[in-house]
Amino acid sequence: MFDDMHPKNIKEVILGEHELSINEVIAVARYGAKVSFTENYYLRINKSRNLIEKFLEEERAVYGVTTGFGSNVTEVISKEDAHTLQRNIVRSHAVTVGEPLEKEVVRAIQLMVLNNIGQGYSGVRIEVLELIAAILNHDILPFVPGDGSVAYLSPEAHMALVLMGEGKAWYKDELLSGHEALERAGLKPVTFECKEGLALLSGTTSATAFAVLSIYNAIQAVKTADVTGAMSLEALKGTIKALDPRLHSVKKHLEQAKTARIVSKILDGSEIAKQYKDYRLQDALSLRCIPQVHGAVKKVLKNALENIHNEMMSSSDNPIIWPEEEDGLALMGGNFDASYVGIDADTICIGMANLAKITERRIDRLVNYHVSELPSFLVVNPGLNSGYMIPQYTAAGLLNEIRVLSHPATIDNTSTCANQEDVVSFAYFAARKAYQISKKLEHILAIELMVATQALEFHDTLKPSPVTASVYELIRNQVPAVEEDRYFYHDIETIRNQIHDGEIVELVEEKIGVMEL
Known part of the structure; x- marks a missing residue:
């Protein structure tokens, strides 16, 4: 659970081969350690993503992929509207209010998102996860109001806005639009595909980070x-x-x-x-x-x-996207x-x-x-x-x-x-x-x-x-x-x-x- 090395001496955290330690989280969150992925991390992510695309193509009934969210689970969503559904969940859920969370908290949540999705059961494309890692490594800090979450969702949504080029973020001590913060760091926003908005919001990531x-x-x-x-x-x-x-x-x-x-x-x-x-x-x-x-x-x-x-x-x-043989x-x-x-x-x-x-x-x-x-x-x-x-x-x-x-x-x-x-x-x-x-x-x-x-x-x-x-x-x-x-x-x-x-x-x-x- 803990490394022998003090967190301030850990310069890089590589996700994919070993269980993430408490000290590694502190290294990234508090001391700015870089984040990267192993080949196994990539393999797990790509395998899971392929299944999601198969489900969508076959129009299987999958919560948050071909249905609405929450009590809207009875609403059927066509595959043509998959992009809009994921964009809308991020925008509609970014509703926490008040003062922004501390830098180390936001960075810890981002790392928890990478670690959570990196288990390989979420169906998110690797491009999205690479952008989160790049935001951490370029020291871009999403603006995340901290008040009003019942368990999860909203703080993560404010972070996901920046991935879309929306919301706000600090870059080199200047508060900018999400798009401009990415652009100044030489990064480009992504367009969320099916399930990605939901996967970035759903989970215990913010509570676990705290x-x-x-x-x-x-x-x-x-x-x-x-x-x-x-x-x-x-x-x-x-x-x-x-x-x-x-x-x-x-x-x-x-x-x-x-x-x-x-x-x-x-x-x-x-x-x-x-x-x-x-x-x-x-x-x-x-x-x-x-x-x-x-x-x-x-x-x-x-x-x-x-x-x-x-x-x-x-x-x-x-x-959870569970693989079984070829399906x-x-x-x-x-x-x-x-x-x-x-x-x-x-x-x-x-x-x-x-x-x-x-x-x-x-x-x-x-x-x-x-x-x-x-x-x-x-x-x-x-x-x-x-x-x-x-x-x-x-x-x-x-x-x-x-x-x-x-x-x-x-x-x-x-x-x-x-x-x-x-x-x-x-x-x-x-x-x-x-x-x-x-x-x-x-x-x-x-x-x-x-x-x-x-x-x-x-x-x-x-x-x-x-x-x-x-x-x-x-x-x-x-x-x-x-x-x-x-x-x-x-x-x-x-x-x-x-x-x-x-x-x-x-x-x-x-x-x-x-x-x-």
């Missing part, structure tokens, strides 16, 4: 939380006795025991931890229960990861349903909310002189200076937003399409809010890392562990110690970027090995 970005961010976040939690425990004179492997051996959750081992490794060699091992009989739960809470979140993410990866490698089209069948069903992704995305939200909850409580303990035994708000001259008083407010505000977003989307239902689609997954927003939460969580972790680093300034006679010392140095290379109040926004964003780009996890794993979930 889910992949979310699970990647969340896994990186929970690993980072082990680091920030260890630093907070160290700075707050917490007892490492709560990490005793005998204690965790009697709780039958592997993720809990692994977390205790990871935090122990991070704190190994700490003079501070050694000095205060018996300072308290036991600590507050936000320190004492790091293995239990972080471990539970890891278990949720592991379960979700399996389903999200399975969805990535699936064909979620309707109908084939069009199998009509509901593979476009995104319940797997949606329910897991809702669960990821709950997991991340619990991680944010315990992190915010550690932040409060660090800045609260009533319990920290450190200077008020971690500044030498409190009163004249507010120090880190207000970043805890920011963490509290972000946590409130996360809690609201953690309400499950997939338990809702509003019928669509004249009650033909009477059960709707709402997986799109489930996955989208998971993505939103993952970014808010990164900022909360950045605040903990910022204040924990400052707290270590007050342990000048005792050395932190070699691992936490290296993290301290990484932070201090860009964020100086606080002696008087200053503009903290830049500090928080700088550390958040270190978390987002994987610098914190990468540094720690160099010291202690892979931080397994």
Whole structure:
């Protein structure tokens, strides 16, 4: 599911021979890796396309090929109108509204479309898929409003408009018509043939793209939380006795025991931890229960990861074009349903909310002189200076937003399409809010890392562990110690970027090995 190579070091993703990995998606979406196809990819696509053309020529009853869409399935479409039908579905379905989706989200969705159709069960011509890859490789960014999708269709339709030379797209930071964006990049639009418009819209591609970005961010976040939690425990004179492997051996959750081992490794060699091992009989739960809470979140993410990866490698089209000897069948069903992704995305939200909850409580303990035994708000001259008083407010505000977003989307239902689609997954927003939460969580972790680093300034006679010392140095290379109040926004964003780009996890794993979930 993951590559050993960091996504920023993956320069090309080749579709067709192997299962697409999470890291490869991030490489294309976030770091601009190029996309290409293998010979097998071409063979699968061409075989599937030949069957669609055979069905059309024989005027077989195939949903979306010789019939209308949704509750219009009873309307027969002649083969002479096949082009018009596919053009019309793209135009009529491009109706999401509001602010455009982020660049990495749009790129991730485009890659999911290529991977989904590339399974060879959709009947799309290779020319269409080559154009999507060229749009990615030329860094053309379709304008995709992000609000108002019940599961799929509309965001994908805005992207498909650009393939037709319609809609809007950015090219070299300029928002242009789809036709002009293609022309400036030396590309030409396509005219959709039978089933192609439907195949580009139908499926779980947008929900899956959001889910992949979310699970990647969340896994990186929970690993980072082990680091920030260890630093907070160290700075707050917490007892490492709560990490005793005998204690965790009697709780039958592997993720809990692994977390205790990871935090122990991070704190190994700490003079501070050694000095205060018996300072308290036991600590507050936000320190004492790091293995239990972080471990539970890891278990949720592991379960979700399996389903999200399975969805990535699936064909979620309707109908499925199934080859049989020299002929084939069009199998009509509901593979476009995104319940797997949606329910897991809702669960990821709950997991991340619990991680944010315990992190915010550690932040409060660090800045609260009533319990920290450190200077008020971690500044030498409190009163004249507010120090880190207000970043805890920011963490509290972000946590409130996360809690609201953690309400499950997939338990809702509003019928669509004249009650033909009477059960709707709402997986799109489930996955989208998971993505939103993952970014808010990164900022909360950045605040903990910022204040924990400052707290270590007050342990000048005792050395932190070699691992936490290296993290301290990484932070201090860009964020100086606080002696008087200053503009903290830049500090928080700088550390958040270190978390987002994987610098914190990468540094720690160099010291202690892979931080397994």
